[in-house]
Amino acid sequence: MRRPGPGRFVNLLMLLVLAAIIAGAAVYFFAFWDPTDVSEATLDRSGPAFVKLAIIGLVLAASMIFARPRLGEVLNAIILWGGLGLILVAGYSMRFELEDMAYRVMGSLMPGMAVEQGDGTVALARDRSGHYVVDASVNGASVRFLVDTGASMVTLSARDARAAGIDVANLHFGAVVSTANGRSQVAPVRISKLEIAGATLSNIRAFVARDGMLDTSLFGMNALDRFSSWRVEGGRMILVP
Template sequence: MSEIEIGRLGYLGLLLTALVLWMFVQHRGRLVQKLQHLTAWGLIFLAAIAAIGLWDDIRHTVSPQQSVFADQGRIELPRAPDGHYYLTLQINGSPIRFVVDTGASGMVLTRQDAERVGIALDDLAFHSSARTANGAVQTAPVRLANVALGPFEDRNLAAFVNGGEMDNSLLGMSYLQRFDRLEISGGKMVLERG
């Protein structure tokens, strides 16, 4: 902290102290009531700070999640606040969150997700490429031993690992076409498979 910032902080502290003292001197008869109000406002302030700090955890807890109706062969995905649909698949036993991308032809894993499912990045050959909204990227073809979504399980699926930076893995049509029906309606994506 610079000397100017320390001076400003000291001035604000002195001003706050003067205001609090003036309030107590002005309303001496109601000191207990003022302390109660001050305590209530302090607790409100602390609650607001805590809510802001925990917002990401709260949002993930109360936001709707994908629903699997195994007996009906149906998966329902709520639209996320960012307008996308997200789906979590179990790949080789690890949960991987994908953004559903009907404009993508294949399944594309981020480097981090590829490592989580047991793919050794050092063994990959990034010799193929894919065209994205951000331009061409290098990709490496891989095979996923086991991909599960609720009661649906597929083996030995072709996928790619993106050689560049990506926020989320993409779930494209090579996987989505395994479903008999894909419908988007009322803020939900419904996938059905017999």
């Protein structure tokens, strides 16, 4: 029978030492670590981290002992995983810039798209011309709005009003408003439901413009004021329900 060489005894001894370290860390964590003690003079706050690091060290050491990788393989692995780690760190540190870039790209590729975010807010991307446009639903009909903080009221183009089921032919265009092209007459109406992504606005006062007066409907301040707040961050507008 062939006796095991001295190298195997060394490997076994090293593995036992590492296992003892793990066992000691586990006993320390479960028996002595006090999560309520935040004193900087003790190491109690590092208990869970110490256990995790000890486990990672055990796995790495065991792989080095039993697999015996070549030096070139070790260097390649260090370069590969180190590079991936640097990319992750760089991506995390630049997450806000990358997010802003993503919204700019989205605004160019999909202008008008409103995105409901995880916190319930609605994000609008800026289009190529620098304006905020949003695809919404008015009484079930799809309408693209130009967000206009200079407009006091939501104003529908005649085409969009017809699509939303409003009888434009029987409206009374008696209200006079001032626009960039001068004074114009519009008709006051009520919009039953206006939906943007996950936000729903009900019973909205609005104007309907005459045929040919507007190319794009306007999302005015009376609709923006229905949100608890709104703000502009980089390349996007955030609406807070």
